[in-house]
Amino acid sequence: MSGTVPHSRFPNLDAMRGIAALAVVAYHITTALTFPEHPAWAPVRNVLSFAGHGGPLGVTFFFVLSGFLITHRMLAERARTGRLHLGRFYLRRVLRIWPLYYASLLIGFLLLPLIMRALGHPFTEEASPLLHALFLSNYDMMLNKPPVAGMLGVQWSVAIEEQFYLLWPLLFLLIRRTELFAVAVFVIAVASQWWVNTATPHDDYFHLFGNLRYLGVGALLALLVFTREHWLRATLQRLPIGLRSAPILLGAPALFALYAWALDYPTRVALADAAMVLLFGWVILEQALNAGPGLRLGRVPSLTWLGVRSYGIYLLHMLALEIAQGLLDDDPHLILLTMALTLVLTFLFAHLSYRYVEAPFLRLKEKWV
Secondary structure (H helix, E strand, O other): OOOOOOOOOOOHHHHHHHHHHHHHHHHHHHHHOOOOOOOOHHHHHHHHOOOOOHHHHHHHHHHHHHHHHHHHHHHHHHHHHOOOOHHHHHHHHHHHHHHHHHHHHHHHHHHHHHHHHHOOOOOOOOOOHHHHHOOOHHHHHHHOOOOOOHHHOOHHHHHHHHHHHHHHHHHHHHOOOHHHHHHHHHHHHHHHHHHHHHOOHHHHHHOHHHHHHHHHHHHHHHHHHHHOHHHHHHHHHHOOHHHHHHHHHHHHHHHHHHHHHHOOOHHHHHHHHHHHHHHHHHHHHHHHHOOOOOOOHHHOHHHHHHHHOHHHHHHHHHHHHHHHHHHHOOOHHHHHHHHHHHHHHHHHHHHHHHHHHHHHHHHHHHHHO
16 A cells, blocks of 8 residues: 555645535525526526526535545544544544534524514414434435525535444445455445436435435545555546646636527436546546645635635525525525625625634644534
């Protein structure tokens, strides 16, 4: 094994988190706000929503990235210490995920109804607080209606990641040989894809098993990086900089064109999804191992700032959107102002939540585990 590296920190990937979070925000802006009926706004909505796929693409990237980072960290810890400490693994996830997650539930179930009532837009929430609190909101989405509060409609993906965090280290401890673990991950990813082909679209989108194909792809990337890091770095460095960076620079417009062409044709969408996963895999691989010349997104301070706060952006942007809608009455003539206010509030909420909710627990995570 050539990749027994002790680290599992990849600074360039923070910037990718920021881009993925912005894609989700832009997508929800196009689906929640009332746009003017003038034809000129149609291409604007199409671009902002990334041909109607921006939100799902952003969430998929987070899944692939989570599979990559979690698997690589487990491999790195075992290489460093000779074992994976299960209690510390779970404690790290608790300190990282739970504080802001539960704060968002308090806001969504208790504070937001009060705010909307004060703005003259009262509502009654129908989502299950219990299922959300137990990280089962994805099944609440499948079995019941979507939450009335939009900010409670994004927790489902965090629930899937928590379910993944619960089960993945157990599989890792059960299958100790790296080669056999890689085979098991491949089989799981293939089985997930097969199940998706037979399940109803609503179920496969919100179900843990339906998303193991993406988490599994990230895990396979981690196994490749960990076991072949030196060879991969040398191979990447031999490639021309333009060739290495082309998928990052041209991938987004090419993928947009592909999804715009796919429309709702199942075969075309499947082709676009395959291209999406390949692009995400290349971007993660290239940015994770890119320590030399080339396009290093970690060098862009604004993207890194967004990436560090991407968890807050993801969980709280719908709160910002709903407040902006309430303040401006979702007036299509004020669409640009509503968009701007949504972004300002999103970044403000994300920064405050990072500083006062996430950061204190992250410092405890670094200190304790």
